Amino acid sequence: MPYDPSAFPPFAVTVDLVVLTVRRHALCALAVRRGEAPFQGRWALPGGFVRADEDLAQAAARELAEETGLHAHDPSAPAQDNGAHLEQLATYGDPERDPRMRVVSVAHLALAPDLPAPRAGGDASNARWAPVEELLQQGGYGRDGEPLAPLAFDHAQILADGVERARSKIEYSSLATAFCTPEFTVGELRRVYEAVWGVALDPRNFHRKVTGTPGFLVPTGGTTTRQGGRPAQLFRAGGATLLNPPMLRPEV
Amino acid sequence: MPYDPSAFPPFAVTVDLVVLTVRRHALCALAVRRGEAPFQGRWALPGGFVRADEDLAQAAARELAEETGLHAHDPSAPAQDNGAHLEQLATYGDPERDPRMRVVSVAHLALAPDLPAPRAGGDASNARWAPVEELLQQGGYGRDGEPLAPLAFDHAQILADGVERARSKIEYSSLATAFCTPEFTVGELRRVYEAVWGVALDPRNFHRKVTGTPGFLVPTGGTTTRQGGRPAQLFRAGGATLLNPPMLRPEV
DNA sequence: GTGTTTATCGTCAGGCAGACGACTATGATC
DNA sequence: GATCATAGTCGTCTGCCTGACGATAAACAC
Numbered sequence: 001m002p003y004d005p006s007a008f009p010p011f012a013v014t015v016d017l018v019v020l021t022v023r024r025h026a027l028c029a030l031a032v033r034r035g036e037a038p039f040q041g042r043w044a045l046p047g048g049f050v051r052a053d054e055d056l057a058q059a060a061a062r063e064l065a066e067e068t069g070l071h072a073h074d075p076s077a078p079a080q081d082n083g084a085h086l087e088q089l090a091t092y093g094d095p096e097r098d099p100r101m102r103v104v105s106v107a108h109l110a111l112a113p114d115l116p117a118p119r120a121g122g123d124a125s126n127a128r129w130a131p132v133e134e135l136l137q138q139g140g141y142g143r144d145g146e147p148l149a150p151l152a153f154d155h156a157q158i159l160a161d162g163v164e165r166a167r168s169k170i171e172y173s174s175l176a177t178a179f180c181t182p183e184f185t186v187g188e189l190r191r192v193y194e195a196v197w198g199v200a201l202d203p204r205n206f207h208r209k210v211t212g213t214p215g216f217l218v219p220t221g222g223t224t225t226r227q228g229g230r231p232a233q234l235f236r237a238g239g240a241t242l243l244n245p246p247m248l249r250p251e252v
Numbered sequence: 253m254p255y256d257p258s259a260f261p262p263f264a265v266t267v268d269l270v271v272l273t274v275r276r277h278a279l280c281a282l283a284v285r286r287g288e289a290p291f292q293g294r295w296a297l298p299g300g301f302v303r304a305d306e307d308l309a310q311a312a313a314r315e316l317a318e319e320t321g322l323h324a325h326d327p328s329a330p331a332q333d334n335g336a337h338l339e340q341l342a343t344y345g346d347p348e349r350d351p352r353m354r355v356v357s358v359a360h361l362a363l364a365p366d367l368p369a370p371r372a373g374g375d376a377s378n379a380r381w382a383p384v385e386e387l388l389q390q391g392g393y394g395r396d397g398e399p400l401a402p403l404a405f406d407h408a409q410i411l412a413d414g415v416e417r418a419r420s421k422i423e424y425s426s427l428a429t430a431f432c433t434p435e436f437t438v439g440e441l442r443r444v445y446e447a448v449w450g451v452a453l454d455p456r457n458f459h460r461k462v463t464g465t466p467g468f469l470v471p472t473g474g475t476t477t478r479q480g481g482r483p484a485q486l487f488r489a490g491g492a493t494l495l496n497p498p499m500l501r502p503e504v
Numbered sequence: 505g506t507g508t509t510t511a512t513c514g515t516c517a518g519g520c521a522g523a524c525g526a527c528t529a530t531g532a533t534c
Numbered sequence: 535g536a537t538c539a540t541a542g543t544c545g546t547c548t549g550c551c552t553g554a555c556g557a558t559a560a561a562c563a564c
Binding site: 510511522524527 | 537538540541542543544545546550551552554555557558559560561562563
């Protein structure tokens with residue numbers, strides 16, 4: 001196979017982002033409204049072209065900052081700086097996935113704490129946090145009466161893959177803390193698990209499990225009442241990234 | 253961001269393959285010798301350009317067939333047809349990873365039973381199964397006296413990622429059976445785990461675990477002596493793909 | 505036959521998870 | 535201020551799974 005620059009077809013390479021957060025006890029994803037054809041007016045995942053001198057992770061971090069103002073922190077640095085967790089998800093390259101040209105999209109998954117309203121080039125009506133079930137559901141009407149159209153391109157598949165990755169990864173890693181503010185209570189962390197998995201967890205067993213796992217949580221000393229009951233201890237994320245034994249997701 | 257075909261730089265897109273198998277109690281990967289610059293004469297992972305009308309998975313399956321004669325079976329079809337397991341691994345797109353041009357490589361992971369000698373365009377000296385430690389180790393000399401040079405491009409990183417994926421995935425899935433022939437014994441499956449993890453496992457506890465996990469193994473009725481001791485029962489892979497509870501990898 | 509090798513079954517103790525009772529500390533309501 | 539609702543935290547108990555390891559079974563080598 002000698003080197004022949006004309007022997008390979010040119011591709012466009014993009015990054016698409018599955019940005020997840022927990023809002024009002026529901027797992028939500030960032031969606032932006034498309035301004036041009038194809039799929040004009042439809043909701044899609046944020047994303048854009050990779051630049052000529054840019055690594056894939058850099059491109060994803062740039063798009064994330066443009067869409068949300070979040071900066072991704074280096075996964076190798078365990079420090080909690082309120083930045084988002086960002087990791088590569090998967091790559092989608094069906095020849096027909098974009099009718100304009102051959103596009104290969106490297107999807108990334110970002111997990112962020114609950115944020116104020118998103119911005120998309122300053123136009124708030126063109127970006128929103130939507131519950132993932134609503135984005136993945138086809139037909140019918142959303143909570144605001146808007147008709148539910150499927151996401152543009154193959155973005156429903158990408159979103160589903162991202163949600164599945166998040167659901168399984170919080171089982172055996174401390175990644176659920178990426179959905180929390182730098183300081184959080186055990187109850188807030190439990191509500192993250194409940195929202196992502198869509199199940200109810202026993203507060204007592206959950207408390208025993210997370211406080212008993214070395215390196216998962218570090219008490220800061222402070223206490224806070226955010227929900228109206230007894231004040232809760234505040235924690236930061238510990239250095240541990242892999243949980244052994246893992247959190248167990250209840251059956252079905 | 254209006255559509256402008258000149259607004260994005262062209263990329264070459266390739267698939268690279270991490271093909272793993274277990275040979276003589278060691279985890280081995282398929283390596284091919286590069287015939288041209290850059291990295292001429294160095295060992296590399298097999299791979300090639302994605303064609304204009306090809307999906308990424310199709311391209312990976314085609315490359316796998318060209319290099320090994322294996323055909324990948326559809327992951328959605330649980331039938332064991334002696335084909336290899338093939339799944340997407342990750343995508344590597346550093347601007348400097350190929351000195352010739354901007355190349356984005358979508359790496360795939362293939363798991364195969366022990367195979368006869370590989371072929372690479374009919375030239376056996378340009379393809380081989382090598383223990384992964386040997387390929388990842390830098391400097392020194394291999395078992396055949398050949399000097400150990402690092403793999404070409406960023407293939408050492410890709411191989412390391414593929415090995416780590418395989419090591420973790422056999423914990424919670426039935427993927428270890430992809431390293432076995434269609435019919436296998438519990439002992440052969442155990443030796444797969446031992447080779448991939450590099451540890452020794454208790455035969456009695458392993459037997460209890462795998463035969464007690466519903467859907468993991470299906471007895472075929474036959475028995476065979478392949479190692480010189482008492483004849484062992486033969487099994488096929490069951491329909492289960494996720495193991496719950498998982499196999500536990502011993503510490504360190 | 506005796507020893508070696510591999511496969512398979514059983515037993516036992518320790519650890520962890522699910523179910524759930526009890527107590528504590530706050531705000532809301534009367 | 536007493537009472538109630540809410541949320542957090544500590545314990546107990548039981549069942550299951552795992553790791554350690556003894557014992558038996560069935561082949562081959564000599």
